Amino acid sequence: MIRLAIIDDHAIVRAGFREMLSDELGLHIAFEAGNAEEAQTMLREHSCDVLLLDISLPDLSGIDLLRSIKQRNNTQVLIISSFSEERYALPMIRNGASGYLCKDCNRDDLINAIHTVAKGHRYISPKTAELLANEMTGNIDKPAHELLSERELQVFLRLAKGESVSVIAETLHLSVKTVSTYRTRVLEKLTVSSNAELATYAHQHGLLGN
Known part of the structure; x- marks a missing residue:
């Protein structure tokens, strides 16, 4: 039984x-959560084999x-x-995700993905496989934000949402100086000069969710 x-x-989602998933044999929904804090609490209280995770959460990024x-x-x-694979599939897989699906996927693809990752394998859709192949061969023009490191991306998205350097430092358990350094690097890599321009960039590339 897959939990x-x-x-x-x-x-509603x-x-x-x-x-x-209600009629699928071998699947049991252990719990649901509407935000990251609730999810972390439930994970401490309930065993879970596969977690379906949305990127956009109200209290913490996916x-x-x-x-x-x-x-x-x-x-x-x-x-x-709800984001296309071109935007987030590769960064999320690099950060430990076992697979990536869009919310408009069909039931068969979802069931297949769940069973695949439950076995400890990665679920790679044809589109994600194409993205990986293009990346390996260098046959892809990456948008600037895809060249950010994991931590730079975290800081960038929080700045774009209007969080201050001090709040980001506290949330990510970093010093204010370290976050400021990341901010400087992000500004340089995205060729912008202010937090307002960071927010504009994020909105233009659909990085802030619905």
Whole structure:
């Protein structure tokens, strides 16, 4: 029996996945959560084999929660996002996700992905496989934000949402000086000069969620 968890801040989305999976033998939904804090609490109280995780959460970014989960247990994380694979599939897989699916996927693809990652394998869709192949051969023009390091991306997204350097430092358990250094690097790599321009860039590239 595969113990499944669904993490999404929209109740209607969770209900949709629950209904889609209700008749599937060998699957049991262990718990649901609408934000990262609730998810972390539930993970401490319930065993889970596969976690369906949305990127956009109200209290913590999906990438932050993904890193936290992978540091603490062996739960396989399958990203379920409204963002296209071109935007986030490769960064999320690099950060420990076992697979990436868009929310408009069909039931068969979702079931296949769940069973694949539950076995400890990665689920790579044809589109993600193409992205990986293009990356390996250098046959791809990456947007500037895809060249950011993991930590630079975290700081960038938080700055774009309007968080201050001090708040980011406290949340990520870093010094203010370190976060300021990351901010400087991000500004240089994205060729912008202010937090306002960072926010504009993020919105233009659809990086801040719905």
